[in-house]
Amino acid sequence: MSAARLEALAPSGQRGRPVYELRGVSKTYARRNIQALGSVDLTLTEGSFSSVIGASGCGKSTLLKIMAGLVPPSAGRVMLAGSPVTGPRRDIGMMFQQATLFPWKTALENVVLPIEIRDGKAAARAKQGEARALLELVGLKGFETVYPGELSGGMAQRAAICRMLITEPAVLLLDEPFSALDELTRDYMNMELQRICMARNATAFLVTHSISEAVILSDTVYVMSPRPGRFVEAVEVDLPRPRTLEMITTPRFGALVDRIRSHLDKGSFL
Numbered sequence: 001m002s003a004a005r006l007e008a009l010a011p012s013g014q015r016g017r018p019v020y021e022l023r024g025v026s027k028t029y030a031r032r033n034i035q036a037l038g039s040v041d042l043t044l045t046e047g048s049f050s051s052v053i054g055a056s057g058c059g060k061s062t063l064l065k066i067m068a069g070l071v072p073p074s075a076g077r078v079m080l081a082g083s084p085v086t087g088p089r090r091d092i093g094m095m096f097q098q099a100t101l102f103p104w105k106t107a108l109e110n111v112v113l114p115i116e117i118r119d120g121k122a123a124a125r126a127k128q129g130e131a132r133a134l135l136e137l138v139g140l141k142g143f144e145t146v147y148p149g150e151l152s153g154g155m156a157q158r159a160a161i162c163r164m165l166i167t168e169p170a171v172l173l174l175d176e177p178f179s180a181l182d183e184l185t186r187d188y189m190n191m192e193l194q195r196i197c198m199a200r201n202a203t204a205f206l207v208t209h210s211i212s213e214a215v216i217l218s219d220t221v222y223v224m225s226p227r228p229g230r231f232v233e234a235v236e237v238d239l240p241r242p243r244t245l246e247m248i249t250t251p252r253f254g255a256l257v258d259r260i261r262s263h264l265d266k267g268s269f270l
């Protein structure tokens with residue numbers, strides 16, 4: 001799909017100020033000469049929530065890593081808040097499938113760890129009040145001094161959300177953050193994520209394999225082709241916010257899921 005057509009499909013939820021801009025971004029991994037990503041154009045506007053969905057190995061994580069500045073693109077340009085992304089940045093928060101908390105640090109110590117690494121121990125101590133408030137926000141009040149081994153998977157991911165938010169990133173890059181959780185916890189965490197994003201007017205970009213997760217969370221769902229990944233469709237989700245889990249049973253939700261599935265089926269994805 002051309003950049004112009006994708007822009008034309010830009011949804012009502014994406015009419016704010018552009019935050020992320022990717023133009024002609026592609027990636028070939030030199031070592032195995034694998035072209036992971038075709039040419040990707042993407043604009044994310046402030047406060048929007050977007051998802052990318054596609055077959056295993058189509059290049060979704062590669063795209064996210066390029067956006068995060070962890071992997072350099074082979075071609076193209078990535079701009080965030082008006083400046084090029086050339087490496088990891090303070091205004092980018094990332095979250096992965098596994099919480100990767102340090103087992104020898106308490107929940108509170110894990111949350112302030114990015115501050116400690118960036119600005120030192122005194123700065124981390126000064127942020128403890130804020131970290132406590134974040135833990136309370138995600139329902140972990142009372143667990144501040146607990147070690148990760150004593151937390152459930154969902155609780156550990158909630159602590160990881162706090163760790164991502166403590167640096168007050170303008171954008172959240174999420175690589176299947178809740179896919180290791182059971183379905184009920186995952187639904188709950190998705191609603192939590194929506195609440196946090198709305199409260200902070202955060203701009204979020206999610207990699208997922210779940211069509212219903214993409215629809216319930218997103219303003220726009222980008223469907224990616226098999227490798228080399230490129231966007232074949234941008235589906236606007238016109239469900240009102242805040243979204244609720246009850247919406248999953250509505251005809252409109254079903255129609256959106258069917259539309260995305262039909263795009264995926266065309267390319268024998270998933």
Ligand SMILES: Nc1ncnc2c1ncn2[C@@H]1O[C@H](COP(=O)(O)OP(=O)(O)OP(=O)(O)O)[C@@H](O)[C@H]1O
Pocket residue numbers: 029031032034035036054055056057058059060061062063227
């Ligand atoms: N560091 C790397 N070096 C070489 N090839 C890589 C590297 N990282 C990823 N690839 C390859 O690039 C392609 C895209 O991988 P990527 O992880 O981006 O896909 P994905 O869509 O996120 O997959 P999944 O849904 O299974 O997580 C795959 O063929 C993968 O083997």
